[in-house]
Amino acid sequence: MFGFIHESIRQWCYRKYGEEVWVAILERSGFESGKENIVNHYYSDQDTYILVDAVSTVCKMTREQVWENYGAFLITYTMETGWDDLIRSMSPNLKGFLDNLDSLHYFIDHVVYKANLRGPSFRCEDNPDGTITLHYYTGRPVLGLYPIVKGVLRESAKRVFKLDILLNITGRTQRSVQMSTGERIEEHVIFQIKAQNTNQSNEDALGTLPKQIESSDYQLRLSNKDFINTFPYHIVFDRDCKLIQVGREIYSHVPKDLLVPGTPIPRIFEVTRPQIPLDFDNICNFINAVFVLQVKTTPMEFQKNILNSKRGSQVTTDARLVLLNKHF
Template sequence: MKVFGNLSFGNMEKTLGYKERSGFENGKENIVNHYYSDTDTYVLVDSVSLVLKVTKDQVWEMYGGFLITYSMEIGWDELVRSMSPNLKGFLDNLDSLHYFIDHVVYKANLRGPSFRCEENPDGTLLLHYFTGRPGLYHIVKGVVKEVAKLVFNLDINLVVQGRTQRSVHMNNGERVEEHVIFLIKNVEEPRRDSDASGISLLTSTRPDFSEITDDSLRMSLQDFSKALPYHFVIDESCKLVHCGEELYNHIPLELLQPGTPILRIFEINRPQIPLDFENICNFINAVFVLQVKTSPLKKKHMDAMSKEERQQEVDAMEEDDRSNEFTQGCHLKLKGQMMMLSTKKHIIYLCSPYVTSINELMQFGMRLTAMPLHDATRDLILLNQQRLTDVEVNLQLEANNEQLETMTRELEAERRKTDSILKDMLPRKIAQQLLSGEHIEPCEYEATVMFCDLPAFQQIIPVCQPKNIVTLLNEVFFKLDRIVVLRGVYKVETVSDSYMTVSGIPDYSSQHAETMCHVALGMMWEARSVMDPVNKTPFLLRIGMHSGTIIAGVVGTKMPRYCLFGETVTLASQMESLGLAGKIQCSKWTYQKAMETGRFEFAPRGRIAVKGRGDVETYFLTRSLKKSIWEITDHERDVNVNSIEGYEELETSIENAQENKRKPDQTNSAACVIA
C-alpha cells in the first residue's frame, strides 16, 4: 500500500506482514469509489501497530499526515493551498472542504466530523473537534500538523486541552458524540518569507465596521427577502423570526409565522446533531442540510383548504411529529451556512436549494429561474449534469471491469477443465503440443499393446437393467484406470467391455514390455474384487499382449483421438480374443522383450492358429519375480492374512471362480443384483 511506503514503514516483508495479518487480499486495497468499513480500518491499524511496534495513537497520527500528503498528490494540491492565507481560515473552512469532497465529489454520504476555531489573545488557537466516532482525534493532529508544514510553512504543536463525551438523541437513535479541544501554538518563526509578511499565518486581521453609521446602508426586510429568498432567522429558542420569500412556495403559510419552532418546519440531515441553539453554535462552521417536512403534494393540498382547515391541519401535524408523511414524496432540501448575528442571540441560515441535477430540480417543481442570479447553484446544476454522466460512465466501467474479471476467472477455470480433459484423452506430451499450437506428425514406435475384456459380460447384458450394466462397467474400469495411471501407461480407448492400453509411446522406454506385464497382473488382481452379478463369482479378465512396431498419430479435430495402427495392434487383439478367462496370454515377441529387462514366470501354452499369421507360439504370464502384487497395485499387505508375493491368492481366486462357473446350478442363473 502506498500509505505505508510514504510513511517509511519498512521493507516489503513488513508490508506483507500487516496485510496478511489484516486479511487484505492483494490487488483489492485500492478500489476507487469503495467505502471501507470502520472494522477493516481498525483491524489494519492494529496490525500495523503490532508489526511496527508503535502505539495505535502514533499510527493514527501518521495516517492523518499521510492523508493530506496523498490528497495533495492526487490533484487536490491547488484547492488546499487556495483555501485561506492562514491556518485559522483553513480550519474554519475545513468542514465545507470535507463536505464538498465527501458529498459532492464522491457521493459517499459519510458521517464526517466538525471543526470550530477560536483565536486567543496571545495569538494561539483553540480548535474544537466534534465527532460521532470517538477515539480518532489523533488523526486531526496529523492532518493539522501536515497542513501547517506543507501549506503555511509552520511548525506547530497541538496539545489536547480537554476531551469530553456525551450521549445525543437523534431521530435514528442515540449516539455518542466526542468533543476534543486542541491548543495550537507556533513552535518557531516561519521558515520562509511571505508576500503578506505583515499578516500572521495563524490568524488574520479583520476590518472594524463598528463606526460606520450611515443610514443609507440599511435595507428593508422585503429587499432582504428578495436578495436571499431561501434564508431564515431564528432566536435563542430556535423559533422563526424572519424568512425569505421563496420558502412560501414550498412551506404552508401557517408554518412560516414568526414564533414557529424551527423543528416543526425542518428536519436536519447534516450535521447529525439535535437542532438546538447550542449545537448549532458548536457546529457553526459545518455545512447544514435541512429538509422541509412538508412535501410539495401536501403543500398543494393545504393551499386548496380554507384558512380554518389549514390551521387544523397544522395543529394535527404539530401533535404527530412522527407522521409518515415526511417519508413520502419529494421534500425540498436546503444547504447552507449558519451565521451568528452581532446580537449573539440570533442565527441566520444562508442557504440555497440542495439541487444538483435537472431531475431533482423538476421533482421539486422548480425551474432555474427560482435561483437568484448571484447564486452558484445554477452553474452547479448544469456542471453537475456532466459530472454525473462521467461518474455513471466510471461506475459502469468499474462494473464492467469486475464482470470481465469474473468472466476471465470462469473462462480460465473452463480452460483448465478443457485442458485436463484433453490431457486425459491424449498422452500428456501430445496434448501439450496441441495446446501450444504445434503440428503433430505421425510416428513409428516400438511398443507393447494390451487388450482385455470381460468374457462373462455378454451373459450379463440380457438379465440386467441398463443402469446396472453401466454401474458395473464403471466400477471395473475405475479400478483398471487406477493401475494405468499408477504404472504410467497410456489408455487408448474402451469399446463395450474391451479395454485397450499401450506402453512405450510417445516417450520410448526399453522396458515397455516389462511395464505392460506388471499392468496386466495388477488389472487381473483388481478385477477379482468386482463380483459377477449373475454367477456371484469374482470377475475374470481375459488379457492379450503383443510387442512390435506401430504407427501412432492424432486423428480428428473436433474430438481428436490418438490412434494406433499396424499389425501389432491386430495381433494384440487376437491374443486377447483367442485367450482364456483368468489368463494373460502373450506372444513370443512380448515374452522375449519382457525377459530382456525384467524377470517373470511364464507358462508355455504352445502354438495356436492366428488368422493371417498361421500358427503362433504363445505364453501365459503367471507372476513377476521382481515385484509383488502389493507393489504393483500399491496396496498394503495384511501380514496376518496375505502371502509375501500375493500371487498365491491371485491363483486361488481364479481357480475358485473357474470352478464355480462349471457348476450346473450356476450356469443359467437369471438373477442380477448389484450392491
C-alpha cells in the same frame, strides 16, 4: 470507511516501509491483495480497525502513532493527487483553514464521491494569548481517530502555511446526543494550537491577529420587503429557534401553515449536516460550517396528511352516527 482511506494507508506503508511490509500487513489482517484498497468501496469500521491493528503490530508502533503518522501523510498524499490548489486556496491562514474543514469534508463526501459519509465536525476559537482552540467532534469514538487530526494539523501547518506548531490536547469527553435519526455517542476532543515562533509573520499565518476595520458613515438601507425578495431562501429565527420570517421561495418547499412566526424551527427542518441538535447555541458554535437542512414535510405531503386526517375524521363521525341510529 471509504476506500480512499485504505488506499492512502497502503501508499503510506509502501513508501515508508516497502512492499514486503505491506504484504505482511495483508497476511495479518486477512485481506486479499488488491481487495483491501478499492477506492470507491465502502469498508466497515471494523475492517479499517483490523487493517490499522495489523499496521500497528507489523510496524511496531501504537495504534495512536499509526493514526497520527497516517494523518500527516494524508495531507501530503491528498495534495499530490490533485487537491493542492484547492487546499492552498481555502484560507490565507491556519485558523481560516480549520474553519473551512467542514466545508471541505462536505464537498469531498457529497459532491466528489457522493458517499454521504459520517464526517467529523470542527470549530475554532481565538484566544487572548494568540493561540487557537480547535474543537473536534466525531460520531466514531470507538475508533479513537483524534490522532489523525494531530497529524493533519501539523503537516498542513508546515506544508501550506510554513508554520511549526505546538499542539496539546486539553480535553477529551464523550456524551450521548439526541439526533433526528436517534441517539448516538459523540466524542469531543479539544486541541490548543500555538505557533512555535511568535514573530509577526507567524501570527499572521496562524490567523490570530485582530483585523483593522475602517470606519464609515455609509449605511446600506434595505426594507424588510426588499430583504425578503433579495434573499428568497433566507430564514430568520430568534434565540429560542422560533421562526421570525423567511424568503418568498421557501413557501414553494414548506407548507404555509408551518411558516407562521413563532413556529419552532425543528418542527419544519431537521439538520443533516453538521450532525448536531438544532438549537441556537449549536448553530453559533458551528457558524462557519455548511448547514444542510431537510424539510420534514413538503406542501404536497402536508395537504395529503390534512386530507387523510379529514377522511379519518369523517369515517369516525359516520361510525358514531351509525351507532346512534342503532341505539335509537
